[in-house]
Amino acid sequence: MAWAQSNLKGVVMDANSQTPLVGASVTTAENKGTATLENGEFTVACSDRITVSFIGYETAQV
Numbered sequence: 001m002a003w004a005q006s007n008l009k010g011v012v013m014d015a016n017s018q019t020p021l022v023g024a025s026v027t028t029a030e031n032k033g034t035a036t037l038e039n040g041e042f043t044v045a046c047s048d049r050i051t052v053s054f055i056g057y058e059t060a061q062v
Contacts, residue, residue, distance in 0.1 A: 008046040012036045012054070024054040 012024040020040025027033035028046045036042045044050065053059040 006046070007043050008050065009041070009043045011040045012042065012052055013040055021054050021057070024052055024057075027051050027053075 010026075012021045012026070013019060014021060020038070021036060022038050022040065024036040024040070024042075025033060026036065026042045026044050028044060028050055029048050030046075032045055034042050034044050049061055051059060051061050
């Protein structure tokens with residue numbers, strides 16, 4: 001069974017203030033990754049789950 005890869009686009013924001021998190025790390029299970037832009041946006045090639053991390057915040061798997 002093979003999974004099709006596609007680009008995942010999103011925005012990483014602070015849950016309370018709704019401000020974008022600049023430079024948050026977004027990585028995939030395939031060890032591909034990127035960092036969020038000035039507006040918190042990211043695009044990453046992904047076939048399953050992503051992990052988002054940022055200093056001072058709890059790491060999240062989505």
